[in-house]
């Protein structure tokens with residue numbers, strides 16, 4: 001056994017083990033599969049008895065009971081097939097929901113390292129497409145294939161019981177049928193899969209055109225985008241036509257080979273009937289059995305063929321589920337914080353061997369306001385990330401009210417911190433819902449109160465539907481600064497003990513700048529505040545300025561002292577003033 005087959009088998013075994021948790025539904029499916037396989041066998045057999053024992057001897061008076069039996073066998077067939085179709089879907093959907101729930105939960109539980117190498121599109125595709133391939137192929141396909149194998153086996157046994165020689169003749173065209181299913185069927189399915197890939201490609205081209213519309217227009221590359229779209233569009237048409245060609249070959253060929261079986265049965269069966277070896281009824285039963293090969297054979301072959309793609313999808317799903325970059329939820333729950341934060345010789349690296357913070361020592365007293373300044377890439381946001389426990393220090397520790405952060409539950413810690421990132425993400429929903437999300441216990445009145453306190457209320461009321469404006473619409477209407485105002489309202493609604501602000505003042509017009517700055521100062525009032533200051537004017541309002549350079553604190557103190565010093569901060573300040 002190759003390693004590949006072994007790992008495929010273990011993937012499959014694990015999946016089946018998990019799917020077995022839906023035992024009851026699966027039991028109904030298995031019963032209906034067996035029932036429908038048996039019922040399918042029954043009707044040709046009853047027909048043969050009707051012909052041989054009732055119609056040919058002319059016992060029409062006694063036919064009623066047999067007719068009823070025949071009818072009942074058809075009803076049973078219908079009943080079990082319906083049951084199988086419905087419960088296979090129920091089973092599949094349960095397995096699908098379970099997988100999707102676990103994947104989504106996993107994404108929410110993961111730490112930020114998890115997202116480093118995975119794009120949004122990739123994760124979405126794993127949750128939506130890969131799970132649906134698994135459902136189609138491994139659940140519906142495997143169960144359907146199992147039913148088909150059972151039907152085929154049943155038909156062959158029933159035929160053998162009736163007549164061995166005629167069975168062999170009836171089966172003569174099976175290799176041909178397998179060949180057609182294998183060759184044309186496989187080509188058809190592959191071509192079909194290709195169409196799905198092309199459709200995905202078309203949507204990604206459209207997505208890129210919409211997302212990058214400003215860049216496309218600014219650089220005048222409309223023609224290039226148009227060409228790319230029509231190229232992909234053409235490829236899609238070609239892929240569909242390929243499917244049509246193979247489909248055109250496949251189904252008629254399957255029908256012809258199936259007919260070949262019937263002709264052989266009629267020819268040889270007729271001869272056997274003539275020599276008195278079999279009855280007409282048996283020949284008729286064989287004709288019916290011979291017509292029932294084609295579906296199951298195609299199912300079994302296609303199951304084998306699709307297994308590879310399903311296993312690949314399963315592998316991608318388990319790769320996410322097994323990823324070890326998970327945030328641990330352990331630690332003491334904190335109710336409130338006094339707000340003292342202390343960095344003790346903190347070293348941190350995102351990638352091994354490349355320290356971004358190098359021995360940072362920083363003591364922030366409860367209720368004090370600290371601005372962190374420094375050049376791009378100095379490590380300012382990293383400091384904020386560590387306070388939020390998005391990451392833990394590689395070496396050293398961060399203490400909250402004197403307690404090592406590693407011992408505090410992340411969730412409870414984050415509840416006490418109001419974080420305002422530089423870029424505000426608005427979730428689908430209204431502006432009201434977007435602020436409310438910060439605190440599940442808050443009411444709409446609380447939101448309005450908080451917004452009034454921050455001076456944000458008036459500008460929200462100017463939106464087309466005020467607080468009820470949809471975030472999508474608001475997203476287009478709002479500037480970076482205005483979005484940050486919503487973010488500030490979110491943070492205040494939490495009534496946090498510590499505030500971390502990554503200000504976006506540099507990307508804001510002077511009028512909004514004033515509004516955002518005032519809102520920031522109000523949010524910071526009476527709370528331990530760490531502000532990552534890109535715009536140095538805000539440093540006038542803090543107790544202490546901390547200058548970070550190349551991952552190290554190189555200077556700290558009140559703004560006046562630092563300006564008087566003529567050191568790092570003075571140079572930064574001067575260069576920004578010059579720029580302005």
Ligand SMILES: Nc1ncnc2c1ncn2[C@@H]1O[C@H](COP(=O)(O)OP(=O)(O)OP(=O)(O)O)[C@@H](O)[C@H]1O
Nearest residue numbers: 116350351356374375376377378379380381382383
């Ligand atoms: N997720 C990450 N993975 C790897 N490296 C990172 C990651 N985030 C930041 N870095 C690197 O860490 C260094 C510090 O980044 P950080 O974002 O803390 O700087 P900053 O001072 O906030 O910069 P800016 O003012 O531009 O926001 C940079 O060299 C950056 O490339």
